[in-house]
Amino acid sequence: MTSSITKHPLTDDDFFQNREKLKEDILTFYSERIPDILKVLYETARFEMRIRNLEPLFDSPFHYRFIEDYGLNLFVDGFLFSLYSKANLLNEFLREDISSEVKERLDRMAADAARKFEENTVHCFTLTAYKIFEFGVEAGKEYTL
Structure with a gap:
């Protein structure tokens, strides 16, 4: 019996294009969530931690590092977690x-934040980081290549 499915092996170009598209899509999804991330950080600082002077939190070099490095990488982690889960590849080892x-x-x-901020401010960044991971998971659930 022969298969009616035509086999099309993926070439290196296909993998490269898919990888590049995935990277672009993740960056787009992340950049679209930055306003939400800033809102979470603001609400956590203002209402949960009761921090009144938010200027040091939002105008610090760490804030930019948080958005551009830590946040992006946590978003990617959440996104990949979701993709693996969707593909039924999320075994215990990978989890x-x-x-x-x-x-x-x-x-x-x-530790990086603690060099600049007090514990309650560090906690704001940590809570926001958890939410960024969740944003990544949500984006991954809806993603198709």
């Missing part, structure tokens, strides 16, 4: 690996 990577990233971010 633990992603969790470990996220924990290490959060620990580095908190």
